[in-house]
Amino acid sequence: MVANDISDLIHRSEQTMALTGAGVSAESGLATFRDTLTGLWERFDAAQLATPEAFERDPALVWGWYEWRRAKVATAKPNGAHFALAQLEAARPQTVVVTQNVDDLHERAGSRNVLHLHGSLFTPRCARCGRPHRFDATPTVETEGGRRIEPPRCSACGGQLRPGVVWFGEPLPSAAWQKAEAAATTSDLLLVVGTSGLVQPAASLPLIARRAGASVVVIDPHPTAIDEISTRCLRGKAGEVLPHLISAALS
Ligand code: OAD
Numbered sequence: 001m002v003a004n005d006i007s008d009l010i011h012r013s014e015q016t017m018a019l020t021g022a023g024v025s026a027e028s029g030l031a032t033f034r035d036t037l038t039g040l041w042e043r044f045d046a047a048q049l050a051t052p053e054a055f056e057r058d059p060a061l062v063w064g065w066y067e068w069r070r071a072k073v074a075t076a077k078p079n080g081a082h083f084a085l086a087q088l089e090a091a092r093p094q095t096v097v098v099t100q101n102v103d104d105l106h107e108r109a110g111s112r113n114v115l116h117l118h119g120s121l122f123t124p125r126c127a128r129c130g131r132p133h134r135f136d137a138t139p140t141v142e143t144e145g146g147r148r149i150e151p152p153r154c155s156a157c158g159g160q161l162r163p164g165v166v167w168f169g170e171p172l173p174s175a176a177w178q179k180a181e182a183a184a185t186t187s188d189l190l191l192v193v194g195t196s197g198l199v200q201p202a203a204s205l206p207l208i209a210r211r212a213g214a215s216v217v218v219i220d221p222h223p224t225a226i227d228e229i230s231t232r233c234l235r236g237k238a239g240e241v242l243p244h245l246i247s248a249a250l251s
Contacts, residue, residue: 002234003245009215009232010249013189016092018085019205020099020106023194023220027079027239028105030072034196035222044145050167055127059160060148066163068146069102070121071139078109081193081238084246086110091250096187098180100195100202102165115176115183117202119165127151128159172201184209192218193238197225206230219245 010016022032033041048054048061055062086109089095097106098115104122106114125132131154141147151160166172180202184190190209197203206216206226215231218224219241227233234241 002232003241004248006217006232006234007245007248009189009217010088010191010245013092013187013215015094015183015187016088016096016189016191017183017187017209017214018088018095018097018191018193019195019202020085020097020101020193021195021197021202022101024081024099024238025076025079025101025103025105026194027081027237028076030076030103030105032194034198046168050165051169052167055162055167059127059162060150063151063161063163064141064146064149066121066146066165067139067149068141068143070135071141073103073105073121074138076103076105078105079239080243081241082106082109082111084242087250088246089113096179096183098183098202098205100199115180117166117172117176117180119163119173121163121165123164124152124161125164126154126157126159127162129154129157131156132164133161177201180205181208184214185212188214190214190216191242192216192220192224192226192230193242194220195224195226 026032031038031040033039049065082105085097089111096113097111100118102118102121184205192206207229210216210229218226218230218233219238221235221237
């Protein structure tokens with residue numbers, strides 16, 4: 001059985017990496033990007049919200065949309081998939097989670113070794129001088145899709161703050177990317193969880209891992225772009241499947 005094989009791979013792995021996408025947080029109530037009807041990019045226009053040009057054109061629209069998403073994350077709770085990966089790291093400290101998600105649910109579940117390839121909703125910085133800033137309060141944005149909110153000003157230069165996420169057309173944070181590439185090269189097992197595998201360069205990590213000799217396991221309820229290079233595919237929801245796989249592997 002596929003699930004037994006995968007538990008066995010996890011059991012025997014000396015260094016496991018997980019590459020996670022929006023699907024790992026879906027059962028926490030956070031929308032994915034491309035799922036039919038519910039995906040954020042099905043309902044909102046990425047060109048108006050997730051590019052440097054969009055922020056230049058209408059900073060209040062962009063800031064308000066990300067505040068809405070930050071409010072959603074603030075009230076969400078980690079699910080079984082986040083906890084299972086944290087449990088794996090607790091038993092095997094060399095485990096690394098590489099996430100495309102801008103939420104903090106892996107950390108809140110207890111994972112420590114987490115690389116955020118696409119930044120974080122919780123690390124705004126000045127759009128002019130780059131200075132990092134902190135949020136003072138948890139947002140309460142009730143309107144679906146957010147409302148226009150003027151971005152706060154930088155305490156150093158007076159420039160507008162921007163969300164600390166990676167937008168289309170922007171490079172990934174180089175330190176996180178280099179560590180992720182290194183982990184893909186040295187891991188013997190890569191669990192690809194809840195990502196469509198459509199966004200580069202994150203989607204190239206499974207191929208890097210496979211070429212370096214790792215087993216690549218896809219866990220997703222739907223077909224993904226990673227399936228064809230994977231060693232095993234398990235169709236299922238991360239929050240249902242991962243806890244079983246990891247408990248069996250660690251028992
Ligand atoms: P996508 O929305 O492209 O893909 C989400 C994946 O999660 C799909 O393959 C779904 O089938 C799967 N999924 C849905 N529910 C699931 C569940 N309960 N358990 C497991 N899987 C489930 O999201 P990402 O691949 O994360 O970038 O998107 C990659 C990047 O595109 C994002 O980081 C974001 C977006 O533009 C930036 O914002 C820079």
